[in-house]
Amino acid sequence: MTDFPWLTLAIALPAVGAALVALLPRERIESAKRATLGATVATLLVVAAMAAQFTPAGAERLQFTEVYPWIPRFGVNYAVGVDGIALVLILMAAVLVPLVVLAAWRENDDAPDGGKGYFALILVLEAMMIGVFAATDVFLFYVFFEAMLIPVYFMIGRYGRGDGRRAAAVKFLLFSLLGGLLMLVSVIGVYVYGGTFLWSDLVGSDSALAGIDPATARWLFLGFFVAFAIKAPMWPVHTWLPSAAGSSRPGTAVLLVGVLDKVGTYGMLRYCLEMFPGAATWFIWPVVVLSLVSIVYGAVLAIAQSDMMRLIAYTSVSHFGFITLGVFVMTTQGQSGAALYMVNHGFATGALFLVVGFLVARQGSTAIADYRGVQSRAPVLAGVFLVSGLAGLALPGLSPFVSEFLVFVGTYAFHPVPAIIASVGVVLAALYILWMYQRTMTGPLPEKLSRLRDLSRRETLAVAPLIALLVVFGVYPQPLLDVVNPAVEATMRSVGATDPEPEIGGAETAAEGDHE
Template sequence: MDFPWLTVIGAVPLAGSALIAALPKALAPRARHLALGVSLITFVLTLVMAAQFELTRAGEIQFSEIHSWIGEFGVSYALGVNGIGLVMVALSTVLVPLCVLAAWNEIEPDRARLFFGLVLVLEAMMIGVFAARDLFLFYVFFEAMLIPVYFLIGAFGSSERRRYTAVKFLVYSLVGGLIMLVGVIGLYGSGPGGEQGFLIDNLTGLDFSSSTAERLMFVAFFIAFAIKAPMWPVHTWLPDATDEAPAGVSVLLVGVLDKVGTFGMLTLCLPLFPEASKWAAPVILALALVSVLYGALLAIGQTDLNRLIAYTSISHFGFIVLGIFAMTSTGQTGSTLYMVNHGFSTAALFLVAGMLIKRRGSADIDDYGGLQRSTPVLAAGFLLAGLSSLALPGMSSFVSEFMVLTGTFVKYPAVAVLATLGIVLAALYILLTYQRMFTGPIKEYAAGWKDASAREVWVIAPLVVVILFLGVYPKPVLDVINPAIATTMQQVGVTDPEPTVAEGENK
């Protein structure tokens, strides 16, 4: 039997959370040390697993584990990842140690056990949802993620609105999950049944009794994933959540959890409902385009730093969905790469913002000014992350955004042209924000601020290195993604448009 890598990688943070919960009250401050150690072990195990991933088979499911769980209902404990799942698991395990380190001095010692224990539980759920190969198991992880996030926002939010915000997040997510559950049940009823009737591989390529049934089930899944993503018009929970949540929690919420929505669209909606996906594509592309432009326009008008970053993410998720439902290999590869790149650039923005808010005690952009004089390292970190967010050539997001637009243009040129306005608007909301916060005369209260500490540098530096590296050399990630995208294209039954050459052009 092969080593159960995915089970072990998911179990380590769960075990770490249990150890943190068992710490006596006198040792509560040690919870952060234990959480950092456990998250680093999880990251190292992920690297070891990734080193054994076969690139020649990146389109196939590897590290598979299948065990009967609830045999009477066809539910299995089944895990496995292809190239797409691998990069998402890796993204999760990279960001968690940085978030733990960022929250090192932000959480009161007597509450450290609860906070860091919940973060580790959340990490385990994220790994599980990206690795699940049984639809019922996927649903369990999909819903279980809500619990630690609810408590992290409700218990550690920044104002009296934290409980309202936590409930709003929970209600939106639960409604989406319950709608998806109807689709899960319907899909099982359309499948072969038996002891492994929920296996995703067994449900892929079904011959549905009617196109109406397939379309209804697709809509049920898509609504849940659109809420999670989040897409316009079911996005309103996100700005509230990031406004309240600690910086590290916002990173995991936007950098990883929201990717479950786009991950589900790409790896579940398309392969399970190929005809319905093609049927719904024009409407979804229109919604994605609205998300791109709406999120960018609202970001320009924000005065709250956290809400600004949240609206930029709504715009970026619009680009990701655009690439997925353009249904070209270039667009879908770009979308998957975008998920990774957005995770790092947004993490850097949220974490630097959190460091500044901790110093000033305010998220109001107008409360800052001239900070490149007093905190040049933090200013540089914010600028580099912002330049990546606006897709400057040489930064990681440029490659993925260019691929999304190119892949969309070959089939939907008008949509791609309109979406490019999102890049112009991104330049406005990033550069104007930098100008307001970091240039000009320094505010009197900030003259004595200390620049980034050694711990803060350790938080920011790895993100900047990845942003720059993937900006000039994305090939390692693309080599993992491309075969998996080719498999998805085959499952959906679509091909890239043939290149067209004008008459006489080749003479």
């Protein structure tokens, strides 16, 4: 059934669900919630059925492809398809969204509409997220890339937390629109110089962009890269994220940091590298330096935070530094680690945001100082908090460790110095995670927390799958790697990059030659 329009169905299901939820009367909020959960579970089943038919080492790199003329006059097509990297990111999104719906079941009961609009926006956002990872037409990708801003803006500005939520939403929108404007200029440039928007015609040694002037290619590369760096986010265009995450509901923060930000790093890997391989090679060291700054800077600022939501946001700035580092060191291990990191970071950070959300639902505060001794009153909540935090610092046995290890191996093969500097981020991660856990979960329980309750059945159901995935893929990551690695190898061939020869092997070969 590979000819079946799986991707279109996966995009359409949440979109139709959003329309149905929006049309329900305001007083039928419980029906709206059930409809939202049903649409997200149906989408997950469709994506899982599609993934079961995916052939990682198939003859065609892009599978489940669909190409239909959309605006023929301008060469724009509705073109979708997935390789291994896009597939695992769509799967990650399809897993996270129903869990967010469960976790946010009572999150917006205080909203004027009881949260009905919030759940409709979640469904709209899910359709956009699947679309942006599946798009194989550059203009279609741009449309999804920009359209995602609309539901997120309202999820923060209308349904967020605190008096600063509207300012945070506007800041998010302005940063994203600036990046989108730069990307639009490059998208137009791609069509002018390449004559097509189809991604498959724009990559490879015989691509439509193969003969482009190197200086022009660098400018087009920058238009895409800056937009993706803002979305990721990288230092120094990261400042919107702590404000947005700090003012969001935890469910919004999960989708914002767990999925949306991956569009930036995915775009770097898919569009920056493959459409402009020469320019990407020219910019390797500047991007590596920016990645290292992001790793260390994000970790240092995370340590200084007194708000749990902002702390997790800054940890993500550091983690995305690892991902962009893995992408641009141009080694198979680095790019496999980066692709895997996108998925594992979504699960780990998603679990951490959800647990913080459960705490906020009980006490109404995200301040670290307002919690202490939680483990004595809510041991299950504290245990989930600890496992999620340990995953965030890449503890061996949990899935982010595999990703981070591959990034380090790939970076060291590229050059030892960046790998050594990046290791500082690992040390700092242990500090900010364990210190946050110590301050909130250990020690004597204050009187104001004496009635704190442990996780409910619904909350446990929302977070348990993420913990299970962190453990399963930490012990046995091979299923993910089997899907991701062929796509990474295809990217390396498209860019014309090869892994460096091991120095030890090279030394031994030289020694044998001298002996002869």
